[in-house]
Amino acid sequence: MEGxxxxxxxxxxxxxxxxxxxxxxxxxxxAPVSRYFILFHRESKVYGVARRGISxxxxxxxxxxxxxxxxxxxxxxxxxxxxxxxxxxxQIAIDPADDSYPPQAERESEASNFxxxxxxxxxxxxxxxxxxxxxxxxxxxxxxxxxxxxAADAAPSSQRVAVVVxxxxxxxxxxxxxxxxxxxxxxxxxxxxxxxxxxxxxxSANFDNIIASHYRAVLFNCTDAKGSIANVRRAKAADIPVFxxxxxxxxxxxxxxxxxxxxxxxxxxxxxxxxxxxxxxGKYIELLGLVxxxxxxxxxxGFHSVVDRFPGLKMVAQQSADFDRSKALExxxxxxxxxxxxxxxxxGNDAMAMGAYQxxxxxxxxxxxxxxxxxxxxxxxxxxxxxxxxxxxxQFPKTIARxxxxxxxxxxxxxxxxxxxxLVKVELVTSENVRHYGDYGRKK
Amino acid sequence: xxxxxxARAPRLRIWLAAAVVTALICWVCPPFHVxxxxxxxxxxxxxxxxxxxxxxxxxxxxxxxxxxxxSVATDVGIVAAALxxxxxxxxxKLGRVAGxxxxxxxxxxxxxxxxxxxxxxxxxxxxxAGETVALRIGPVFGNIxxxxxGLLNLDSFPGLSEYNAISAELNALIETExxxxxxxKAQVGGALVFAGCAEAPDAAPESGEPAMTIVPVxxxxx
Numbered sequence: 200m201e202g203x204x205x206x207x208x209x210x211x212x213x214x215x216x217x218x219x220x221x222x223x224x225x226x227x228x229x230a231p232v233s234r235y236f237i238l239f240h241r242e243s244k245v246y247g248v249a250r251r252g253i254s255x256x257x258x259x260x261x262x263x264x265x266x267x268x269x270x271x272x273x274x275x276x277x278x279x280x281x282x283x284x285x286x287x288x289x290q291i292a293i294d295p296a297d298d299s300y301p302p303q304a305e306r307e308s309e310a311s312n313f314x315x316x317x318x319x320x321x322x323x324x325x326x327x328x329x330x331x332x333x334x335x336x337x338x339x340x341x342x343x344x345x346x347x348x349x350a351a352d353a354a355p356s357s358q359r360v361a362v363v364v365x366x367x368x369x370x371x372x373x374x375x376x377x378x379x380x381x382x383x384x385x386x387x388x389x390x391x392x393x394x395x396x397x398x399x400x401x402x403s404a405n406f407d408n409i410i411a412s413h414y415r416a417v418l419f420n421c422t423d424a425k426g427s428i429a430n431v432r433r434a435k436a437a438d439i440p441v442f443x444x445x446x447x448x449x450x451x452x453x454x455x456x457x458x459x460x461x462x463x464x465x466x467x468x469x470x471x472x473x474x475x476x477x478x479x480x481g482k483y484i485e486l487l488g489l490v491x492x493x494x495x496x497x498x499x500x501g502f503h504s505v506v507d508r509f510p511g512l513k514m515v516a517q518q519s520a521d522f523d524r525s526k527a528l529e530x531x532x533x534x535x536x537x538x539x540x541x542x543x544x545x546x547g548n549d550a551m552a553m554g555a556y557q558x559x560x561x562x563x564x565x566x567x568x569x570x571x572x573x574x575x576x577x578x579x580x581x582x583x584x585x586x587x588x589x590x591x592x593x594q595f596p597k598t599i600a601r602x603x604x605x606x607x608x609x610x611x612x613x614x615x616x617x618x619x620x621x622l623v624k625v626e627l628v629t630s631e632n633v634r635h636y637g638d639y640g641r642k643k
Numbered sequence: 644x645x646x647x648x649x650a651r652a653p654r655l656r657i658w659l660a661a662a663v664v665t666a667l668i669c670w671v672c673p674p675f676h677v678x679x680x681x682x683x684x685x686x687x688x689x690x691x692x693x694x695x696x697x698x699x700x701x702x703x704x705x706x707x708x709x710x711x712x713x714s715v716a717t718d719v720g721i722v723a724a725a726l727x728x729x730x731x732x733x734x735x736k737l738g739r740v741a742g743x744x745x746x747x748x749x750x751x752x753x754x755x756x757x758x759x760x761x762x763x764x765x766x767x768x769x770x771x772a773g774e775t776v777a778l779r780i781g782p783v784f785g786n787i788x789x790x791x792x793g794l795l796n797l798d799s800f801p802g803l804s805e806y807n808a809i810s811a812e813l814n815a816l817i818e819t820e821x822x823x824x825x826x827x828k829a830q831v832g833g834a835l836v837f838a839g840c841a842e843a844p845d846a847a848p849e850s851g852e853p854a855m856t857i858v859p860v861x862x863x864x865x
Contacts (some may be wrong), residue, residue, distance in 0.1 A: 328657050335661055449802050461742065463807040467785040479684030497803055504811055505784050600741060619798040 284344065300562060359389040360607060363405050365422045365446065366397045369550055371576050371596060374639045375444060379418040379601035386608045399426045406430040410437045416607040417441045423491040424449045440605040440610050447493045456612055456617040458603045462494050463501035465592040465625035469571055470505030472590050472627060473545065475568055480511030481542035484534050488521040488522040488547035488553060498547050498573055520551045527554030535562050543569040549579035549591055556587055575628055575639060583633045590629045596639050599623055673819025695805045701812030710793045712749065713838035713861050719752030720771045723854035727847055734843045739793045747791035750857065751838035757830050764829055765853060777860065778837060779851040780822050783814040787858045821862050826865035835864045
């Protein structure tokens with residue numbers, strides 16, 4: 200006979216050990232004690248247990264079971280019968296004060312027929328209570344899993360940072376993106392790079408993904424200074440701070456901070472070197488970058504603030520090549536047809552400078568026409584060292600990326616005071632000092 | 644029947660209690676928020692008020708703020724000596740950091756012209772042991788005065804284009820109001836009083852070379 204935990208009920212219940220044990224009954228009414236069995240009782244008398252839907256497994260009940268069927272036979276079960284019941288058999292609680300059932304004579308004579316079986320660890324609560332408790336517990340668990348922890352309390356390892364870069368076709372931006380990602384990881388965040396492929400629509404889709412996936416911050420290199428503002432505002436509205444890298448957005452209240460190169464100063468220096476190398480008279484071509492990028496115009500204005508002071512220097516053509524090497528090759532090749540006697544080409548970035556050099560080389564003019572770039576990319580620095588390109592300007596993509604990542608970490612730890620724009624110094628790279636530069640920065 | 648109803652009553656109460664508790668939890672800690680999409684109007688600072696007038700802004704700084712700032716600028720002899728011994732410390736203690744990696748000095752002093760070149764004057768600083776600085780008298784380019792004077796905050800401008808336009812206007816004012824008289828009057832051996840801005844060098848100046856090149860905002864040849 201199994202030891203048992205008595206059913207919770209009014210009155211005490213004692214375990215039996217052979218023979219008859221009279222137990223206090225469960226008072227109340229028909230109460231389901233498990234999903235399988237129902238205890239029938241009335242007025243402190245328990246008459247039996249019926250399995251749901253099956254009325255004839257259990258001892259007599261002259262009351263209907265839950266299904267409305269009359270319970271099985273009249274009542275006496277041998278010990279063998281009881282033992283053959285399934286493990287979830289319930290105890291028959293018999294009121295010792297009740298003489299009506301079973302009759303005293305039967306109780307005494309049939310003592311061995313009844314073996315109390317304990318209620319299985321039947322829940323003391325009803326089915327509906329269990330359901331309600333499970334629902335509340337599950338809801339609370341679900342809520343806790345989905346709730347956002349306060350930023351200052353959340354461990355960095357549980358937070359993700361998105362790095363959105365305008366394009367991965369240009370090695371300079373690859374360095375920018377990877378440096379941002381790596382620094383974010385060093386600070387303990389999960390970081391993912393999203394490539395906008397120079398497409399504002401793709402950039403918007405990236406932001407949709409970032410917002411829906413609950414990233415905690417965005418390190419952002421935009422495709423369009425005006426068009427990208429909406430994406431930054433959406434992220435801000437979703438409580439995701441955006442830190443712009445390298446490219447500015449034309450809004451002061453959208454991004455948390457913007458870490459930018461001082462392109463204007465850099466091209467002032469480049470312009471002074473241009474005049475020094477080309478002279479105060481000559482003809483040149485200018486290749487512009489993406490017209491929607493403020494860097495294009497900051498660089499151009501810085502260059503012209505110097506070169507335009509020398510009336511002898513004439514710009515014979517100005518055309519955009521979208522910061523792209525292949526396009527620059529085509530544009531310069533075409534412009535050379537109309538302007539074969541140029542002295543220099545000023546390019547808004549190194550990719551275009553390399554493309555321009557290729558076109559000049561193909562035309563047999565590489566040694567006569569000086570090419571100037573901007574960025575400080577590895578191939579351009581090597582080209583400066585080899586004398587193919589006259590000069591470039593080193594931006595420091597790793598410094599920009601690391602600064603942005605560190606700002607995002609400080610923000611997520613609770614700091615809120617950041618300058619809207621931070622300018623990172625750039626340096627002129629010429630044949631005189633090129634040995635100090637490489638790998639997108641200064642050599643150590 | 645009555646027993647059935649009695650049995651149902653506790654169950655209903657339990658479900659009701661569960662619903663109330665759930666509603667309370669959702670009220671206190673909602674699992675999601677519904678927000679209206681805001682109108683995405685262009686809110687760039689200054690956009691609503693029309694084109695940015697860099698000339699007017701530069702003129703106001705030149706007229707109203709720069710004279711006082713020049714009168715309290717750091718003594719050039721102190722800065723020059725500090726640059727010779729420890730450029731990094733000089734930047735930290737006497738300079739003005741702008742962004743990442745850039746630092747500037749705003750200095751004033753008096754001296755004598757040692758040599759006059761096409762685009763600069765070499766000046767020996769009075770009260771020093773032959774310390775010299777270069778004063779630019781040729782075309783003025785770049786952001787040295789804008790960033791060196793410390794009177795402008797990038798965050799208060801709509802963008803970098805506007806901020807750079809301030810540089811161009813300040814440079815133009817220097818070229819029209821400061822340099823022409825100086826070019827005319829400056830003679831080797833002559834005394835002068837000046838105030839101006841210089842970009843902090845990366846390394847200590849070489850011996851015999853001027854400690855720094857200053858773009859003057861005030862220059863009086865005596």
